[in-house]
Amino acid sequence: MKRILPVIVIAQFFCTSVWFAGNAIMGDIARQLHLDAGYLAHLTSAVQLGFISGTLLFAILSVADRFSPVKVFFCCAMIAAAINLGASINDNTATTLLIFRFATGFFLAGIYPVGMKIASDHYQQGLGRSLGFLVGALVLGTAFPHLLKSMTAALPWRYVIYATSALAVIGGIAMLVLVPDGPGHAKGQQLNVANFLHGFRNSKFRAAAFGYFGHMWEVYAFWAFIPLMIGTYQAQHQIIDLNVPLWSFAIIASGSLSCALGGVLSQRFGAKPVATIALFISCLCCLMSPLFLVCNMQWAFIVFIFIWGMAVAADSPLFSTLIAQNAPVASRGSSLTIVNSIGFAITIISIQFINALRTPANAYYIYMLLAIGPVLGLLVLRRERGESTAGH
Structure with a gap:
């Protein structure tokens, strides 16, 4: 039992490294295919759109609830x-590359939410701590291609692709061999195409879901544009x-530490209060971003961007x-999956929104618009808290 969580965490980290592999080598691909800087947003959105399509289909078919989530x-x-x-592939074009990234995202739908389903089946007690480490692994996996790119700068950019695919194979095998289906997995579920919507009948589930949606408006756009933020500051x-x-x-990667820390803190203070504070801090970072993007103190910019990276x-x-x-036990996997699907659909909107509006003239304050999601998420959480208090 003690080895199960570390294996799930490592497998999640290895497998999600393919998520942002394209972003880390975007500069090399852009030069090879003569693409403009805006293609980065399209490349990121292709993966997200694939993930959304995959999670929607997996949720409708209740894949993680009807079949062995480990398999x-x-x-x-x-x-x-x-x-x-x-x-x-040498003969890739801008279009074929988008197709490959879309397809990669589609099958990530069987990795990220299914990994959370496996963890929740094993760790009903202390779930916040367990998912803190698990999502931390996702964040680290997302960041890892950038480290690979830095370490292999003297090598062809394809080595980043080779390395992340090899890690995904190792992670998948480790999960299959070392992790059984958990005691919380309800076997023999029948297909019910409406199962994935049942959780939204619960007001606490809805509040958590909408808080998550607000968080998702910000987080992937922040990750997608981090290289541009740093590059803009560097040039300025x-x-x-x-x-x-x-x-x-x-x-x-600093976000992986804050995920783990937040999970530990949730054991003492509760998941909702800690999540609300983190969402509030990241909202403030969005609003304060112009101050630090234009300031001429490099240390202040670095400290700020790290705080933002952890809070987001x-x-x-x-x-x-x-x-x-707060999800129904019989459809927990589908509930997690559909919330992921909607959340990642929101990331496409926010990434494309920022990309469409971003110009050299507004590059220092455009990221204030990322506060829209956290503000709306905080309002929903506050409203649910008020309704719960009134109910008592």
């Missing part, structure tokens, strides 16, 4: 690893020793915990 995880890891290799202040891939990794991710496992705890 689902393994199969999807193998397929995602194989498709991820498609990005390294003529800094020559700022390693953009390495700093991008460090900032995104910290609430994710806590909202997932609240969703899992």
Whole structure:
């Protein structure tokens, strides 16, 4: 039992490394295919759209509830690893690359939410702590390609693709061999295409879901534009020793620490209060971002961007915990999956929204618009708290 959570965490980390593999090597791909900087947003959105399509189909078919979630995880890891290799084909075009990234995202639907389902089946007690480590692994996996890019700068960019696919294979095999289906997995579920919507009947489930949606408006757009933020700051202040891939990794990876810390804190203070505080801090960071993007103090910019990187991710496992705890037992996997699907649909809107509006003239204050999601999420959480108090 003690080994199960570490294996799930490591497998999640390895398998989700294929998620942002394209972003880490975007500069190389853009030069090879003669693409403009805006293609980064399209590449990110292709993965997200694939993930949304996959999670929607998995939720409707109740895949994680009707079948062994461990076997689902393994199969999807193998397929995602194989498709991820498609990005390294010599004859790729801008269109085929988007197709490969879409397909990779589709099968990530059997990795991220299914990994949370496996953890929730094993760890009903202390679920916040468990998901804190698990989502922390997702964040680290998201950041890892940037570190690989920094470490393999002298090698062809395809090595990043090869390495992330190899990690996904190892993670899938580890999950299959070392982790059984948990005691919380209800076997023999029948197909019910409306099952995934049942959780929304619960007001606490709805509040957690909408808090998560507000968080998702901000988090992936922040991660997608981190290299551009750092690059803009570097150019503005003529800094020559700022390693953009390495700093991008460090900032995104800092969120893995805050996820784990938030999970631990939730054991003492509760998941909802800790999630609310994290969402509030990240909202403030959005609103204060112009001050630090234009300031000429590099240390202040670095400290600020790290605080933002930690706050933007910290609430994710806590909202997932609240969703899992308030979802119907028979459709927990589908409930997690549909919330993921809607949340990632929101990320496409926010990424494309920022990308469409971003210009050299507004590059320093455009990220204030990322506060829209946290503000709405905080309002829903406050309203649910008021209704709960009135009910008592």
